[in-house]
Amino acid sequence: MPETTRTTTPEPSLLIKGATVLTMDPELGDLLPGDVLVTGDRITAVGPDLADRATAATEVIDARGTIAVPGLIDTHMHAWQVPLKGLHAQGWTGEDYQSEVFHLRERFTPDDIHDATFSGSVQMLDAGITGVIDFCHNVMSPEAAEAGLRAHRATGQRALFAYGMLGSFDATPEDHAWRLEHVRRLDEEVNKGGDGLLRVGLALGSIEYGSMARVTREIALARELGLRMTVHQNPPGQIRALHEAGLLASDIVPAHANAADDGELALLAACGGGISFTPEGEFGGGRSMTVLNRAHRAGASPSLGIDTHARVAIDLFAAMRLTFLLMRNVDAAAEREAGRWPLAHHPGVPLVQPRHMLEYATVNAAAALGLGADLGRLAPGRLADVVLIDTEPYGVALGDPAAHVVLQTTPRDVDTVVVGGRIRKRGGRLIDLDPTEAGAATRRVRARVLGSAAPDPGPAR
Structure with a gap:
């Protein structure tokens, strides 16, 4: 029989050319300007001029006037609450949150979970958030969880x-x-049978609402299957309790943790873990902000989350900006209390620079997502999740370009979003997702969940 020749289709390639490239990689540093070459779903080269590596099939993005950063990652988001945008804007107490937002979860059907998650995921991608830990504490039935997963799969966000x-x-x-x-x-269906963009993890039951025995069973299952975990950490002492029970490890991401003491942060750092901060909600909710500085000093890698759209916008740039200002304010308060005023520079003060905030939202967040070796940096071999920030028409800020990202940027400046080598947004517009569909999904949830109390459904088309 004659031999057959097997032909293979070359993987699609993309060249991002001429950007200010913030690789977030200590060996590669910043490229001013630089190129990023993508083949398939991975970055294959980063350098000052990679034009000779392009082929006739390579798609080229002229990225002059933009800043290229790794895709932003939100490590604590309740996507099911997206249609409740603004409902908790005037909230003050924990009881306010329960009465205004959380009690509504039992009105959500699987269709509502799907529509809410779809709308939130579209909005996150539009805002440069390529990855998310979606803390879905509204799984009231198996069908609800499957609806949320179906929505994430439809949008193609890394979740x-x-x-x-x-x-x-x-x-x-x-x-x-x-x-x-x-x-x-679901571990068999999604984690072992999927494409890797979407994975299932566990949002552990809060210890104060369940029991340590229940949480122990949850952690045992997660470790048997190799799942990532996250947990609301609000009352003091819970990180220590997990440690004393032999359960604390880097595969658990505590969210908030404002009441954690320095000893608990040291325990978390010792196991290679970190904390997800949601600065807008925590600050607006009157919580102590000193944990931000204490965690950074302890090496308990901070990452950032939006938490709930019921209170704040889906905007990690705003979260980075507020975090930076809060941490500077904590330092300044300590200086005043020590009698060191007016402010002066001395070793360790101020603690952070704007670039640290970008690190929180990329490098540290990738580790929290369980993909620290694959995401968070623009470097060869990493997954190609890339965001291009348009600095025109007014131009890039002077000094460190990372400061421009943290202190000068809004979601409206997100020009291009690439997830796994696939262009999802270009020229400031989503390519294969329609924002009006996301808005319609939000209105459907409001009509079903809030009924006559829902706001006006919007202009007729």
């Missing part, structure tokens, strides 16, 4: 769907059991 183990506050052991079994099945 860790943190399956909420918290049912009703009076949940039975049977309620807990079906969640554990469902997670086991």
Whole structure:
């Protein structure tokens, strides 16, 4: 029989040319300007001029006038709350949050979870947030979780769907059991049978609402399957309690942790872990902000999240900006209390620079997502999640270009978004997702969940 020749189709390639490239890689540094070459879903080269590496099939993006950064990653987001935008704007207490937002979860059907998650994911991609830990503590049925996963799959955002183990506050052991079994099945379907963009993890039940015994069972399942975990950490002492139970490790990302003491932060740093801060919600909710500086000093790698669209915008640039200002303010308050005024530079003060904030939203966030070796830097071999920030028409800020990203940028400046080598936004417009569809999804949820209390559905088309 004659031999057959197998032909292979070359993987698509992309050349991002002429950007100010903030690689976030200590060996590569910044390129002013530079190119990023992508083949398939990976970065294959980064350098000052890679034109000779392009082929006739390579798509070229003229990125002059832009800053290229790794895709931003939100490490604590409740996507199911996106249609409740603004509902908690005037909230003050924890009881306000319960009465204004959280009690509505039992009105959400699987269709509502799908539409809310779809709308939130589209808005995040539009704002340069290529990756997210979606803390879905509204899994009231297996169908609800599957609807959220279906929405993330439709948008193509890189997502860790943190399956909420918290049912009703009076949940039975049977309620807990079906969640554990469902997670086991989803691990086979999504994690082992998927493309890697979407993964399932666990949003552990809060210790104060469940029990350490229940959380222990959840962690045991997650470690058996190799799942990432996250947990709301609000009352003091819970990080230490996890450590004393032999459960604390870097695969658990505590969110908030404002009440954690220095000893707990040291325990977290010692196991290679970090904390997800949601600065706008925490600051607006009256929580202590000193944990930001203390965690940074301890080496408990900080990352950032939006938390809930019911209070603030889907805008990690704003979160980075506020975090920087809060951390500077904590330093200044300590200086005043020590009698060192007016402010002066001395070793360790001020603690952070704007570039640290970008590190929180990329390098540290990639580690929190469980992809620290694959994401968070623009370097050969890394997954090609890239955001181009337009600095025109007014021009880039003087000094460190990372400061321009943190202190001068809004989501409107996001020109291009690439996820896994695939262009999702170009020239300031989403390519294969329609913002009006996201808006329609939000209005559908509001009509179903809020009924007559829902706001005007918008202009007729």
